[in-house]
Amino acid sequence: DAGVIQSPRHEVTEMGQEVTLRCKPISGHDYLFWYRQTMMRGLELLIYFNNNVPIDDSGMPEDRFSAKMPNASFSTLKIQPSEPRDSAVYFCASSPPSGGSMYEQYFGPGTRLTVT
Amino acid sequence: GDSVTQMEGPVTLSEEAFLTINCTYTATGYPSLFWYVQYPGEGLQLLLKATKADDKGSNKGFEATYRKETTSFHLEKGSVQVSDSAVYFCALSDWGAQKLVFGQGTRLTINP
Numbered sequence: 001d002a003g004v005i006q007s008p009r010h011e012v013t014e015m016g017q018e019v020t021l022r023c024k025p026i027s028g029h030d031y032l033f034w035y036r037q038t039m040m041r042g043l044e045l046l047i048y049f050n051n052n053v054p055i056d057d058s059g060m061p062e063d064r065f066s067a068k069m070p071n072a073s074f075s076t077l078k079i080q081p082s083e084p085r086d087s088a089v090y091f092c093a094s095s096p097p098s099g100g101s102m103y104e105q106y107f108g109p110g111t112r113l114t115v116t
Numbered sequence: 117g118d119s120v121t122q123m124e125g126p127v128t129l130s131e132e133a134f135l136t137i138n139c140t141y142t143a144t145g146y147p148s149l150f151w152y153v154q155y156p157g158e159g160l161q162l163l164l165k166a167t168k169a170d171d172k173g174s175n176k177g178f179e180a181t182y183r184k185e186t187t188s189f190h191l192e193k194g195s196v197q198v199s200d201s202a203v204y205f206c207a208l209s210d211w212g213a214q215k216l217v218f219g220q221g222t223r224l225t226i227n228p
Contacts, residue, residue, distance in 0.1 A: 004159070031214055042220045043160075043205065056215065091159055095214065104150075105216060107159030 004108035006092050012114045018080040021111045024073055025094030033105060034067055034077050035091040043091075049075065082115045089113070118143045120206050122219035129196055130227050137191040137222050139180075139206035147208040149173075149182055149189040150216065154203045163191075163204070198226045 005024040013019055025032050033048040047057040052069045060067070064083070069075040079086055089112050093105040123138040141147065148167045152160040164173030169184035178193045189206060206219040 033215070043218045045215055048215055050214070093159075104162050104165065105160075107161065109157075109159050 004092055004094055004106055006090075006108035006111050008111060009109065010112050010114075012116065013082055014116055015083055016081045017115075018078065019082045019086075019113060019115075021077040021090050021092075021113070023075045023077070023092030023108060025075070025092070026096075026106055027073070029094035029096050029106070030072070031095035031097075031105075032069060032075050033093040033095070034075070035093065037089045037091060037110070038087075046077070079113075082113075084115045087113055087115050118147070118208060118210055118217045120208055120217055120219035122204075122206050122222050125221070126223040126225060128225045128227065131198055132195045133226075135191070135193040135196045135200075135224070137204055137206075137224070139189045139191065139219060141187050141189065141206075141208050143187075143208055143210050145211040145213075147210045149180070150207040150209070151178070151180055151189070151191050152205040152207060152218075154205065154221070156202070160205060196224075196226050198228050200224060201226045 007022045030051050034046040036044045036046055044059055046059045047067045048055055049069045065079055067077045089110045091107050091110045093107045095105045119142045121140050150165045151163040153163045154160045164175040166173040166182035169182055172181045180189050180191045182189055203221045203223050205221045207216045209216050
């Protein structure tokens with residue numbers, strides 16, 4: 001398997017622009033997670049899905065952030081409008097059904113977002 | 117709520133030194149415990165795990181033992197290599213919960 005795929009790997013945008021990050025989970029995994037990593041705040045869970053349904057979005061910082069999972073093989077994280085404080089590395093991770101690998105998560109390589 | 121506390125970094129060691137990275141946790145239930153590693157420019161990857169008290173997880177020369185009495189899961193390696201330089205994250209997943217709670221990470225640098 002190719003692992004979790006994220007695109008783009010790097011994104012530079014200007015404040016106020018819309019940003020869309022993309023993720024393809026590992027086939028057969030039914031959990032998908034979005035994380036944000038910064039020096040100041042470490043690794044933060046933003047939202048996670050089970051069978052394409054959002055389960056917990058309590059980590060989404062504000063209404064400018066939204067996430068969707070239209071099918072089992074694709075998810076997006078959108079920021080509109082973007083702000084400089086959104087600059088971070090965004091990771092997507094997927095996990096097999098509960099009871100499989102005892103909740104092991106498989107991470108993608110991340111998208112480094114810079115908002116100027 | 118659940119939480120994980122790791123020793124402050126960064127940690128710098130010479131090659132072949134002994135490594136310990138401390139990790140303690142607070143959980144309402146009976147969690148599974150994990151160590152993840154992040155190499156430069158990459159995502160996190162699972163290093164080892166333990167699912168019940170006194171279990172020892174091991175991989176690539178690293179070990180950690182689930183200590184319920186001290187709520188700890190310290191990471192150890194007897195002889196580190198330059199290639200072990202990375203950021204190490206301790207994490208837990210409470211029973212019945214799918215999401216992970218991560219510590220703040222510890223940056224490890226090994227000098228030749």
